[in-house]
Amino acid sequence: MLFALIGPNWLVSRFRAGAIIRQAGRIGLAGSCGRCQTAAADCGWAQVPMMVVVQVIVGGLLLGAIYALFSSGLTLIWGMMNFINFAHGEFVMLGMYVAFLTVVWLHGGPVVFGIAAALALFVLGVGIYVSLIRHVIRGPMLSQILSTFGLALLLRYTAFWIFSANFVSLPQTSLAGTIKLGGIFLPVAQLVAGATAIVLTLALHLLLTRTTIGSRLLAVAEDRAAAMLMGIRPDRMQALAWGLSAGAAGIAGALMATAYPWSPSVGETFGLIAFVVVALGGFGSVLGSLYAGLIIGLIQAMSAFWLGAIYKDIVVYGLFVALLWLRPQGLMGKARI
Numbered sequence: 001m002l003f004a005l006i007g008p009n010w011l012v013s014r015f016r017a018g019a020i021i022r023q024a025g026r027i028g029l030a031g032s033c034g035r036c037q038t039a040a041a042d043c044g045w046a047q048v049p050m051m052v053v054v055q056v057i058v059g060g061l062l063l064g065a066i067y068a069l070f071s072s073g074l075t076l077i078w079g080m081m082n083f084i085n086f087a088h089g090e091f092v093m094l095g096m097y098v099a100f101l102t103v104v105w106l107h108g109g110p111v112v113f114g115i116a117a118a119l120a121l122f123v124l125g126v127g128i129y130v131s132l133i134r135h136v137i138r139g140p141m142l143s144q145i146l147s148t149f150g151l152a153l154l155l156r157y158t159a160f161w162i163f164s165a166n167f168v169s170l171p172q173t174s175l176a177g178t179i180k181l182g183g184i185f186l187p188v189a190q191l192v193a194g195a196t197a198i199v200l201t202l203a204l205h206l207l208l209t210r211t212t213i214g215s216r217l218l219a220v221a222e223d224r225a226a227a228m229l230m231g232i233r234p235d236r237m238q239a240l241a242w243g244l245s246a247g248a249a250g251i252a253g254a255l256m257a258t259a260y261p262w263s264p265s266v267g268e269t270f271g272l273i274a275f276v277v278v279a280l281g282g283f284g285s286v287l288g289s290l291y292a293g294l295i296i297g298l299i300q301a302m303s304a305f306w307l308g309a310i311y312k313d314i315v316v317y318g319l320f321v322a323l324l325w326l327r328p329q330g331l332m333g334k335a336r337i
Contacts, residue, residue, distance in 0.1 A: 062194030064297020068290040069197040070252035071277035073245035080221035087152035089271025095253025117254035118247045125246025129239045159264035169261040193255035205286040288332030
């Protein structure tokens with residue numbers, strides 16, 4: 001329950017930091033401050049138990065790791081192909097529903113529905129590139145924007161038609177329960193999801209920077225014509241990039257589904273977060289997306305805890321604009337001369 005405050009907008013809008021303090025009091029973390037009925041900021045720093053603060057920080061980092069995973073797919077498309085995909089948030093949403101259907105129909109566990117979401121979205125990403133993106137990628141920027149914006153609407157309202165607008169959540173899985181580490185309580189689902197997201201994000205970074213496939217992707221992004229002269233097939237590489245991007249979003253959605261309820265409209269929130277993470281981390285930098293995702297998750301958690309959930313986005317986007325004013329290329333992007 002202590003992680004409820006730091007979830008996406010559609011989940012935290014009804015919670016305030018005082019709820020965390022009261023819940024902490026029930027499980028023995030908060031001491032006398034557990035009786036506080038106001039927000040944490042009203043209680044004062046001195047009255048808030050350190051373990052509760054640590055709990056919020058860890059929760060923010062775990063959520064930020066998932067932000068980083070699905071944002072790394074967007075940075076692959078946006079930063080390396082110079083293509084803006086407004087449907088990326090809907091890929092995350094579809095990954096959540098694939099996980100849901102895998103559990104309900106096939107009774108699959110976390111490994112099964114994680115792989116299913118990754119494979120399903122990988123195939124979808126390749127299919128979207130072949131059927132739509134390759135026809136508009138050489139067109140004007142407006143055509144690219146409208147094509148993916150229309151795709152986002154198509155995916156979102158198709159999900160509304162199939163699943164309705166009601167919130168759903170995964171049935172209880174093997175990740176249910178809470179463990180205690182170093183004096184703090186960690187829901188198993190959030191811990192596994194966050195750790196897996198970090199590992200997969202780093203794996204994607206290594207794929208792009210340490211493998212032949214990564215070199216080919218970078219070559220196509222750098223100079224399509226020169227890559228063709230070297231025997232690289234640009235269409236095949238770009239289809240692979242879209243598959244990897246959608247697959248990363250799909251497995252991130254499956255990981256997110258283990259801990260939070262959702263509806264088809266959640267893609268809007270995730271899409272906006274992904275754009276902020278990519279811009280903050282630096283276009284084309286998967287490692288930058290990892291750092292930026294962790295930072296945004298942490299800032300969201302701490303601002304929601306101390307100020308209230310309704311203020312957390314004001315703090316995040318305010319600091320985001322200020323940082324880009326000082327460093328427009330992002331944390332790990334290269335400045336243009």
